[in-house]
Amino acid sequence: MQKGNIGVTTENIFPIIKKFLYSDHEIFLRELVSNAVDATQKLNTLSSVGEFKGELGNLTVRVTLGQDTITISDRGIGLTGEEIDKYINQIAFSGANDFLEKYKNDANAIIGHFGLGFYSSFMVSKKVEIITKSYKEGAQAVKWSCDGSPEFTLEEVEKEDRGTDIVLYIDDDCKEFLEEARIAALLKKYCSFLPVSVAFGKKKEWKDGAQVETSEDNIINQTAPLWTRKPSELSDEDYKKFYHDLYPMSDEPLFWIHLNVDYPFNLTGILYFPKVKSNVELNKNKIQLYCNQVYVTDSVEGIVPDFLTLLHGVIDSPDIPLNVSRSYLQSDSNVKKISTYITKKVSDRLQSIYKNNRSQFEEKWNDLKIFINYGMLTQEDFYEKVSKFALFTDTDSKHYTYEEYQTLIKENQTDKDGNLIYLYANNKDEQFSYIEAAVNKGYNVLLMDGQLDVAMISMLEQKLEKSRFTRVDGDVVDHLIAKEDKKANALEADKQEMLSVAFKSQLPKVEKVEFNVMAQALGENSAPVLITQSEYMRRMKEMANIQAGMSFYGEMPDMFNLVLNADHKLVKQVLADEEKACAADVVPLKLSIDDATKRRDELKKKQEGKKDEEVSTAEKDELNELVEKLDELKMKKDSLFIAYAAQNKVIRQLIDLALLQNNMLKGEALNNFVKRSIELI
Known part of the structure; x- marks a missing residue:
């Protein structure tokens, strides 16, 4: 049996891990299950190239709850004693204080930077054991144990099968992670689409008025989610079903875009246009970001343009590291390329619907316009692309492109100074009499009742040449569009x-x-x-x-x-x-x-012309x-x-x-x- 100290130059690495290194304790499960999946995929690769000649057998990764333990088991490549020493025992930090100072505001960046996924286990554990046996022929199984101090033990043990079991002895202040419902929820959040089957306990069924376990594994993930498959293999129903799997309580999406690019970066995913009723903020952050099918975050600002954070769906890219930080996203060139690509795909998809099926586009316009208007207001290049097919809607529910509408009103709604006057209402019922008066005069009135229409009006007055927007109740009908100079007052x-x-x-x-x-x-x-x-x-x-x-x-x-x-x-x-x-x-x-x-x-x-002192007091009085x-x-x-x-x-x-x-x-x-x-x- 070998004893030793983990190779760090400070005694207090574990308090740092517990307090500062991971901003969110629950990600320990993501890290450990992802490691198990990686080990399994590596064995698959070795088998496919002939370097591993044994039977692969059942490769399911298993998560098991004990009375005070969580165990994550795999049948992947396993580790030798030398590999444990190299990958687990040698954490080379220059010093805890330097480390803390450098990374205190961006803890998430460190995990990826130092490859510390395994050490997230100490956030929730008082003791961690690794029992592992390498796939290599004649390998000796070993057990590594550490209680959250720099001291560890490493000993030879008996283990029948290759692979790794990581046993977490859960800390007293983290007992929530021993609840079945809590672990099930975390696995659903982080591991739903991992590429290797992950089992959490057994499936249950109702028998004699109670739930009883069956002998069948409870597999918690889809190993080949929709975005990893070819669009030609998928039906509209497949896309809709996947949307409802992601967002169970949502209305049916308007339509979707299947992303698939492998140059100059890797990106797959499906983005859905949801039905948006009113509140922009409530519908943000519904895009889930994955890295090789491992869930990373649903806070995707910086990866997709701000206006597209209103979309729902999934983006998966191995070019975005798993443990991603805000500062990384803002500076990385791949991320900027991804953002540009997604904007182009969205505008191309909208344009193709407009060109190929204008009536369908008009039907969906009220739901679509919040995305399009938000994009036009916040991104110049998006305005340039979509202003050719963005629509106005009048109070009779007829739709016009900007160009069509200019042609429609040019003759009758140009004022004496040559300005095109766009009349609009924002409430058909409340402004009914004003609309009626304008229509009786031969004018057309737009309905602009969207929550971004006020901002759109201001922007369009700058973009559209010699154009002005006037609400239909902004003046009496004869003065809404000044055709000649105003006459003198009607009364003395x-x-x-x-x-x-x-x-x-x-x-x-x-x-x-x-x-x-x-x-x-x-x-x-x-x-x-x-x-x-x-x-x-x-x-x-x-x-x-x-x-x-x-x-x-x-x-x-x-x-x-x-x-x-x-x-x-x-x-x-x-x-x-x-x-x-x-x-x-x-x-x-x-x-x-x-x-x-x-x-x-x-x-x-x-x-x-007189100064104050030149005027007599009598006159002033x-x-x-x-x-x-x-x-x-x-x-x-x-x-x-x-x-x-x-x-x-x-x-x-x-x-x-x-x-x-x-x-x-x-x-x-x-x-x-x-x-x-x-x-x-």
């Missing part, structure tokens, strides 16, 4: 003022909402009152919801225009009644305002008194209009109808509207 200033003060006074108080009231000539057949919202301010607020650094727009109040149609008989009637009711009090006030304004303007003109007097007179005049408005039910009814049409009438205000409607009827 004092009449504008009478109406705006009266209507503004009756607007309900809505939190974080401000209204600007104005009168415009909209034609006697248009609605008496309309609510519009500035395209710029609304878009800034919408962008604030999805873009960091714009939150100050989100805090600003919503700004709406309440537009009174000066041509409508109801508004005309309100104005005539208001003039009549307020005339006796307003006329003398107006004379006083005119006199005070005239004197104020004279004083201001007199003081023009008189000017201040006039300003105060004008404020007071205006308040008196406004109070007359407000008093009139308070008892005019038509004003409040017209306001509430406009608010109701925009889904802005709620609570007490809605209740009052219903009562008033009944009274008026």
